[in-house]
Structure formats: structure tokens, C-alpha cells
Amino acid sequence: MYEKYSRKSGEENPSEKLRISSENEEDSGKGIVLDEESYLRRLFKMSPEKGFDLLFRKYYGQLCSHCVRFVHSKAFAEDIVSEIFVNFWQKKVYEHIDTSFKAYLYKSVRFRSYNFLKKEFLRETNEIRDIDFARKSPVDKPDDILFYHELANRLDKIIRSLPAQSRKAFQMSRLEGMKYSEIAREMNITISAVERLISRALDKIRTELRSDSTQNQ
Amino acid sequence: MINNKRIVNKKLVFDYLNDNLTSIQQKSLEQWLKDPANEEEFYSYLNEYENENMQYNVDVEEKLREVKERLSSTSPEEEETLKSKRLAGRRRVISFTAAASLLLVLGLLWARKKFSAEQVYAPTGALAAAVEDPIEKVNTTGFPYTVVLPDNSSVILQPEGKISYSPEDFKNGKRVVYFEGTGFFEVSKNPESPFTVNTNDFSTRVLGTSFTLKTAKNSQENEIVVKTGKVAVFKADKGNGTAPGEPVMLSANQKLQFSRGSTLVPVMISKKDLEQPAESLSFEFDERPVSEVFEILSSAYHVEIDFEMEEMKNCKLTAFLSDEPLYEKIRLICFALDARFEINNKVIIITSNGC
Numbered sequence: 001m002y003e004k005y006s007r008k009s010g011e012e013n014p015s016e017k018l019r020i021s022s023e024n025e026e027d028s029g030k031g032i033v034l035d036e037e038s039y040l041r042r043l044f045k046m047s048p049e050k051g052f053d054l055l056f057r058k059y060y061g062q063l064c065s066h067c068v069r070f071v072h073s074k075a076f077a078e079d080i081v082s083e084i085f086v087n088f089w090q091k092k093v094y095e096h097i098d099t100s101f102k103a104y105l106y107k108s109v110r111f112r113s114y115n116f117l118k119k120e121f122l123r124e125t126n127e128i129r130d131i132d133f134a135r136k137s138p139v140d141k142p143d144d145i146l147f148y149h150e151l152a153n154r155l156d157k158i159i160r161s162l163p164a165q166s167r168k169a170f171q172m173s174r175l176e177g178m179k180y181s182e183i184a185r186e187m188n189i190t191i192s193a194v195e196r197l198i199s200r201a202l203d204k205i206r207t208e209l210r211s212d213s214t215q216n217q
Numbered sequence: 218m219i220n221n222k223r224i225v226n227k228k229l230v231f232d233y234l235n236d237n238l239t240s241i242q243q244k245s246l247e248q249w250l251k252d253p254a255n256e257e258e259f260y261s262y263l264n265e266y267e268n269e270n271m272q273y274n275v276d277v278e279e280k281l282r283e284v285k286e287r288l289s290s291t292s293p294e295e296e297e298t299l300k301s302k303r304l305a306g307r308r309r310v311i312s313f314t315a316a317a318s319l320l321l322v323l324g325l326l327w328a329r330k331k332f333s334a335e336q337v338y339a340p341t342g343a344l345a346a347a348v349e350d351p352i353e354k355v356n357t358t359g360f361p362y363t364v365v366l367p368d369n370s371s372v373i374l375q376p377e378g379k380i381s382y383s384p385e386d387f388k389n390g391k392r393v394v395y396f397e398g399t400g401f402f403e404v405s406k407n408p409e410s411p412f413t414v415n416t417n418d419f420s421t422r423v424l425g426t427s428f429t430l431k432t433a434k435n436s437q438e439n440e441i442v443v444k445t446g447k448v449a450v451f452k453a454d455k456g457n458g459t460a461p462g463e464p465v466m467l468s469a470n471q472k473l474q475f476s477r478g479s480t481l482v483p484v485m486i487s488k489k490d491l492e493q494p495a496e497s498l499s500f501e502f503d504e505r506p507v508s509e510v511f512e513i514l515s516s517a518y519h520v521e522i523d524f525e526m527e528e529m530k531n532c533k534l535t536a537f538l539s540d541e542p543l544y545e546k547i548r549l550i551c552f553a554l555d556a557r558f559e560i561n562n563k564v565i566i567i568t569s570n571g572c
Contacts, residue, residue, distance in 0.1 A: 036549070036552050039536070039549050039552065039553070043537075043553075046537075053281065056277070056280075056284070057278075057555060058555075059264070060275065060277045060281070061271060061274070062264055062268050062271070064272075065267045065272040065273065068273065074273060074275075081280075086287055090288070099256070099257065100257050100261075102260050102261060103256060103257055103260040106263055107260075145250050145259060146247065146250065153236065
């Protein structure tokens, strides 16, 4: 597809060793706007490894930042985003993707974050809603775009309305991934007090989220 | 619907993500998102938003290493390169060879000449009738020189080449320039806005492609050489009321040569016909050290590229940049390397945190 060449400026006649792009005649001139996405696509075609590295470096941080708005845990966010990239590679998603890489990655983050929250906080809700969501989610309904933002907002509001101590313990444990003993030291309370604060926070989030989603149905 | 498209922009999406929308704006956003064609744009804004409002910093390299370990067992030396420490930057400037040697000889004279290439003055002859208050760039230096147009298309102007346009020519979906001499055009791709080059004898129209133009001077012939894409060539309307006639279509690696009276018949060409580096280089790089890439670009476009030699010594680039205009090439290189660039007084300054 391409050949390697070496050249130092001014040292030799460049036209001797350099290839003219002639095979790509059909590709160009169609007025395709070349941007980062098509650059990535071309890179994936030539070397999936290099494409993967670049894609990862470009979006991993931003995707974690997006994910943490839903899952409120850096560790879980990183696991989810890493999982998406592993899946992207193993299933060779780059070969049959029909949206941009960017859109695919963000949609995956949102979908997986939601599934994660559902498992964690809506575990005991009735089956019908679960099936309902399962049917709805894989389809790219435009409303979903707004749905996810509302979900993140709802969670944020619930967490902010927690009693101060409870919220602090919850965030240290969950967002920062601190151990109970570390939190106990930091907050100057006992470990069992930390446990109580966090389980109270989780209960509150579960109830609020459930009553919220019931209202919204 | 057209109104809707106007209302929803980056600012509105950012306001939405910051929960600062009025209910009317919210409605227009909902309406806008009903069109699946707008989804891509939304996710682009979302990515920009996350980029600007990072919730926390992730060690991306560490995570990439973890993921790769999961996918396969990584080699230990790879881990070494990834961990290699960054050294303090020492700046290095690569200049194009011709200018560097000329500078030594001509010193200040060169600087004055370069300046005169920028000056704006009223055009003469046929050009004067067609353009009002144009910006005209004339290459009065003895070597080629890259001009960047308002749409970021770039033209490598050979000595004595002239290009002019008025700011109006790049508004309302128009892109029109007037040209004399020899120049290599790399037109930024924009399917909605054809790019027209008018000369005394002919016009060319393209959407986004690269080609060389040589206008007739004395007994010489006009010449159009296409590197990539397609170019439509029209004989100029001489103002005598005759219709401009059917265009001749040129594809990649075709050449059209004609004098004022002759008919237009395209011929195939070989790479020998491509004289200038920017015309003949494919700009495809496979794991090339960036210093070499910058050197190639610098000598092909006759520009100065200023970058952190030490910081970027481990940066390797894999890229396909065949017919992008100069700044587009630079932009994509920076995308690939996670670097930033700015143009300061024609010098391209690249900053990077290393690779």
C-alpha cells in the first residue's frame, strides 16, 4: 500500500525515491471533509494497532470524565471505559462501525454507565421496566441523548441533597476509592460510623432514584 | 428547520450541558436532536465539553498499558519506552534550505524582499477590471513561497507568481482567486463551496484537491497538472458575449497544456512532470520521527517550523496527508501527536509535552 522512503532535505533528488499517490484517485475529489475521524479511519485501515493507540490516547480521559458523572466512582468509570476499548478491539468494532468513533465511544459509555447504575441502584425494581429499558437502550433513539443528561442530573441532585457527613463519606469512598479506614482517619470517626454513613447514603440514593424513575415512567 | 440549525450551535449545547437553557431553547435542542444527522455534531460538542471540563485527571498511558496487557502480553521493553522520562526542551528551528543559505548571503536584503511579497497594491490589466480592493500577493523573492488563503487552502507560489482575491471572494459559500504565474494549489475540502481559480486564459473549478497551474507568459503555454482529485477547466470568457463553453475534466495525474487559441485535450503524465517537492511527495509517513516529518514539510512548503527538539525526540508519526493544505497537515499531525500549534508571523510553532 505504501512504501518506505528516506530522504534528507536538499541532499538528493526527491522525485527519485518518492511515490506519487496515484491509486487513491477515486478516494479523493469526492469532497470528503478530512477531519480527525477520517484520519483515524485511515490509520485503522493501515495499522489497527496504531489506530487503537491513538484512539485510546485521544478519548480515554474525556470518556472517563463523562462516565464519572454517572457512576460517581473513578475506579468504576475507568473499568467501564477500559472495557469498552477491550471490546472495541476484540470485536473489531473499527471494521464495521457506521458512526464516528467518537459517537460510538460516547454512546457506549452512556449505555454501559446506565446499565451499571441499573444493576447497582435499581436492582429490586420490577422486571417489566427492566425489559422495557433493555428493549429501548440498544436502539439509538434521539431522546436517549437527553435521557442520559437527565439521569446524570438526577443523580447529582440526589447526592448533593445527602446530609453533609453522609455525602462526604460516600464521595471519599466511592469517587476517590478511599478505604473505610482512611475515611475514618480523615473524618475523625470510627470505621463502623463510616460504614453506617455510606450505607445510609446508598439507601437514600436507591430510594430517590427509584421514586424518580417511577415518576418519569 | 433552517432556523433550527442556526439556533443550535456549540454554545447552546454547552449551555444545555451546564443546565443553562430556557425552555424554548430546550425545545429547539430536542427538535434538533430528532434528526439523527445531528447526532454526530452533538457528540463532537460533548467531547469538547468533557475536554474542557475534565472531572479529574486519568493516567491515560498507565490505563493503555493495562488494557493492552489484558489484550495480549506486552513486551517488557515497550514498558520501558512508555516510562521513559521527559527531558527539558531545547528549541530547534528547521528552516528551508534555500532561505537559510540565501539569508547568509543576502542578510537584510532578503528580509526586505520578503516583506515586499506581502504588500498590497492595485492590480493591472485584466485583473483590475475583475477585482475590487483585492489582497494581492506577489512572490518577488527568488524562491518559492507558501500563501495561505482565508479558507486555509495553501498555494506554493513560484517566483514572480501572483495571487489576488478580495475578502468578498471568500464569503457566502464562494471561494474565488485570480492567479498568474506558476503555483501549486492544495484546496481545503468543502463540498458546499467550489474553489475557482481565474486566470487570463482559463478558469479551474474544484471542491478539494491539489494541482499545479502555470499561466501563459509570452510564447509559453498554459498548463494544469492535477496531483489528486478532479479539476474542471473552462476557457476564459473573453467578454465578447460567447458562452464559456463545456469544461474539460482532469483527473489525478493528468495534464492539460494549451496556448490561447488551441483546444483542450488532457494527457496522462508521469511523476517526472511533477517538479516541486510538494507536488511529488505523497506525504505518507510510517513511524517517521517527527523531526524528519517537519523537515520534509519545511522544505516542501518553504516555511519555518519551530518545535521542541528534546521534547519531541521520541515522537513518531504515522500519517496520510497527501493533498491536505499546509495548515491542515499541521493540524492533523498535532492531532496525532497530542501537540498544539500556532502561526506567528509565518513561523509555525509547535508545542508538545512529548510522546
